[in-house]
Amino acid sequence: MKRVLPSDVSVLEQIGIDLRLLKTIQPSKRSHYRAVANWLTQYRPTNEAINLEQVRGGIEAFHHLCEVRDWLGAKEIINLRCNTPTYEKLHHQLGTWGYQRERILLYERLLGHLEPAWDVIWLDNSGIVYCALGQYQTAIDYHQHSLELAQQMNDRKAQARSLGNLGNALSYSGQYQTALDYHLKVLAIARETKNRPMEATTLGNLGNTYEAMGEYQQAIDYYQNSLAIAKELGDRHEEGRALGNLGSTCEALGRYQKAIDCLQHSLAIARDLEDRSGECSTLESLGTVYEALEQYEQAIAYCKQSLAIANEIGDRAVEGLSLGNLGSLYEILGDYDQAITFAQLSLAVARDIGDPEGEARALGNLGSIYAAQEQYQQAIDCYYNSLIIARTIGDPQGEKRALGDLGGIFYAVGDDDQAIHHYQQSLTIAKTLGDPVSIDSISDNLAIIYYSLGQYEQAAECLRQSSVRKDISARNQSGRSDSTG
Structure with a gap:
């Protein structure tokens, strides 16, 4: 079984530990350094060990170094490269595997103990973790603190990274326009500095925000551009992310086979990279597509x-x-x-x-x-x-959905005026969003109501707006519909 972390004397040298000098260290610290040496060179996980246990030696060594305030050594531990498909640093690998809470413990211990540039990194990564955990306001707070430090240091690359992560957290919390502003600033920096990996990531972030706003074609354009750069760079993680995003947006537009193709490809990449978080979200998206089918x-x-x-x-x-x-x-x-x-x-x-x-x-x-x-x-x-x-x-997509649901429920209870009122509001939003599936469904429902009221011209106009062109007479004979847009 391959070892995820290096486990020989060289890793001790990398963090500044010389086994020959342990006896010269004061007893109160010596036991911790011996523990570090043992965890890094002697720990052997079982063949059945879960991913977290594969790197247990590194995590325990990190905490022992923190106990003796060896912050530089602790930093080196969590920056060790893992022998995994993504070859990530230990603290990033924990995120790929989905161990977000374990990451937070690492960052909390190091905050305030190294140069400000490292605090920017720890704060930013903490924000990413809290975003993954769904604690969006906490994530925003961490990213704002990180951005302030980066601005004080006049570190443009760090500022761009913090702005992008802050944009993501704001988008998740529903603050879409502010999120777009931040992502566009990052995109400008990425293109000005010819930072192609940052450009690919930012294009994906912009796509996410436009998708959340229900502006699907713009989202698809950004995702496709992100995918093209990811393939050019050979960045499979970003490629998988772009494919997953494309699949989700295609599902929203009713392009189900295209959605499945993208999502299955994304799922295969996630499993190849042992990306548990990506696997989790892609499986959820596939469930949504098969529900629609x-x-x-x-x-x-x-x-x-x-x-x-x-x-x-x-x-x-x-x-x-x-x-x-x-x-x-x-x-x-x-x-x-x-x-x-x-x-x-x-x-x-x-x-x-x-x-x-x-x-x-x-x-x-x-x-x-x-x-x-x-x-x-x-x-x-x-x-x-x-x-x-x-x-x-x-959230116009959510507003459109709620209005359509209210139209359906009022029609079900026989309140045609309220049903028409809510359906029309929902239809207006669907047209603004360019959502053909919802336009068809809502127009069809409105046509049913107008037909039942004897308002045939209005019913015909609704049907002209719908590409479905169902036989309204046949459906009217089957009774009142409770379908919603």
Whole structure:
């Protein structure tokens, strides 16, 4: 079995430990240095050891060095290159494997004990970890502190890195326009300095923000540019990320086979690189695609795989997504008790980590389950609360979805005026976003209502807006529809 970390005397030399001089060290420190030497040269994980145990020797050595305030040696430990497919430094490798909380412990111990340039790095990485854990405001605080230090040092590259990470955290918390401003600044710096890896990453970040805003074509353009640079550089991690993002956006546009192709390719890369976090999010995305294709058992299988990994690595944002998707799937299958349980767990996660977009999505899922059980007032309450959150954080996609849900529920209870009012607002947003799938669905629903009211010209106009062109007469004979946009 290959060793992930170097385990010979050379690594001791790298951190400044000479075994021949241990006897000259004062006894209170000597035991810690002996422990460092033993952990680095004698520790042997078992063949069945999980990834974290593979690098246990390095982590324990790090903490012993911190106990004797050997900060330089501790820094060298977590910067050791790992014998893994990504050949990352130890602290980054922990993130790839999904051990985010373990990373935080490393950064907390080193903060304030080395030169300011290192504090910028530790603060920035801490922010990345808190973002991965869904604690977005904490992430923003760390990145802002990092940016301030980088500005004081007049370190442009560090400033760009902090700005990009801050943009990501702001985007996750729903502050899209500010996030775009930061990412565009970073993109300008990357192109001016001809930093191609930074350019690829920033293009992907811009795509993420535009996707969150529902501007899918712009997102796709950025993802494709990021993918092209990643392939040019041979950066498989960035390639996998770009493919996963493309898959997610294609799914939102109803291009399901393209979505599956991108996501399966992304999943293969994540597994090759032992990227547990990437594997987790890609599995969740595949579950969403198969749900859209009405292949529910396969969708459930993907979501459960994603949930298991999310729980294992502590990725609460993906945990909330997977729980919500499972709730939706069990609703479709008519298992409402299971559906409500998963939807409520998803809502609890979103509120616990301060994820307003996730909270709005979970409330929408709950509303759908209540509507399916004809508990209409509970459904309306959930949809309105979801709408309020979407408008508060400037999430047009969430706003469009909540308005469409409200249109559907008002039609179900026979309030045609309110149904038309909410559907029209939802349709306006869908057109602004250039979302053809939603335009078709909402126009179709409006046509049904107008036809039932005898307003045939309005019904015909709605059908002209829809590429679906379904036979409205046949559907009208089947009774009132409760479908939503």
